[in-house]
Amino acid sequence: MTVEKVDTLIVGGGQAGLAASEHLSNNKVPHLLVERSRIAERWRSERWDSLVANGPAWHDRFPTMEFADLDPDSFAPRDRIVGYFEAFAEQIAAPIRCGVEVTSLTRLEDGSGFRAETSQGVIEAKNVIAATGPFQKPIIPVLVPAETAILQIHSAAYRNPDQLPDGAVMVIGAGSSGTQIADELARAGRKVYLSVGPHNRPPRAYRGRDFVWWLGALGHWDVKTYDPALEHVTIAVSGARGGHTVDFRKLAAGGITLVGRAETYENGVMRFAPDLAKNIAAGDADYLSVLDAADAYAVREGLDFPEEPEARIIGPAPECAINPVLELDFAKAGITSIIWATGYALDFSWLKVGDFDAKGRPFHKDGVSPVPGLYFVGLSWLSRRASAFIWGAWGDAKNVAEHIAARSR
Known part of the structure; x- marks a missing residue:
């Protein structure tokens, strides 16, 4: 040989x-x-x-x-x-x-x-x-039995709304992939449920600079020590439709039903942790912390960037966070597909x-x-x-x- x-x-x-x-x-x-x-x-x-x-x-x-x-x-x-x-x-x-x-x-x-x-x-x-x-290696948690009639795919296998059978869709994972896919499905006329766990929610842009520019200016790209506590914290940011800041309130206003972290599934019913409001609030705090750091940097460096006070306006919590859905009967909700935006190994x-x-x-x-x-x-x-x-x-x-x-x- x-x-x-x-x-x-x-x-x-x-x-x-x-x-x-x-x-x-x-x-x-x-x-x-x-x-x-x-x-x-x-x-x-x-x-x-x-x-x-x-x-x-x-x-x-x-x-x-x-x-x-x-x-x-x-x-x-x-x-x-x-x-x-x-x-x-x-x-x-x-x-x-x-x-x-x-x-x-x-x-x-x-x-x-x-x-x-x-x-x-x-x-x-x-x-x-x-x-x-x-x-x-796409990760699909062992939660919903494979033998159920519900189509289950990872975000790596998702292509477009027409790929899925008729009916509502459950998207699990609210990082960049999950939020963008959920938004696309909702805009295509699908009823969408989005499971939102802990996440970071940076602004798409602030004071005339994209957030990736701010990450560089603030030294975040060069951080060398990984915090294990953040291992399962996703980043919700989007370049779709010209780029925009992900706002879960707007997703809810667009017809997406937000739920907390998926915990169990039994007899066709999925149950969710009562953590949706907390997760959204923590994402808001992360968002505001980026604005604070950017403002402090602009002052320290004497940068004449346009101020953007409207970026700090955060609307009221959506109804689905105030009165969260803690369990969902998939048959009654008409859910026929699950998209797992749950990362890779x-x-x-x-x-x-x-x-x-x-x-x-x-x-x-x-x-x-x-x-x-x-x-x-x-x-x-x-x-x-x-x-x-x-x-x-x-x-x-x-x-x-x-x-x-x-x-x-």
């Missing part, structure tokens, strides 16, 4: 893998990038049709390539993002090989590198960068090297594994808060590529 040998193997042809390829080339490190399907496959097949980026085009990109045909303050649609990554791969002449799935990675017996079993044969490499990203089952914690997260320091020659790029909080974002992965990939180059000297 022929064994292909390379200096460095990158696994994954999304934003992290492409960023790693650019920096390896800049450091003159020979490498091969393999992708199980197509470039940016998750953007193609695991996102809904109307999805747009949650950050403006000037921000959600690599520093070395702009969205040439988009207004920098607009929000790139899904297909345009795919095209961007394809064009970037061409720009950097990435040595990418699509349709190659790595099924197993083991250490060579002499410790000199790794052996990758792939769908197209064996590849041996001195270094390996795992760049498969944080959105690997990591899946490194193909990695037979390295150590992982109880949640499958690999041990590393800024992407450098304790196993010599093994690296990670594109994971959430790899080195800082920005790591899972396009430009954040680019910066992490630069550090990893430089580490590999130094190791090869």
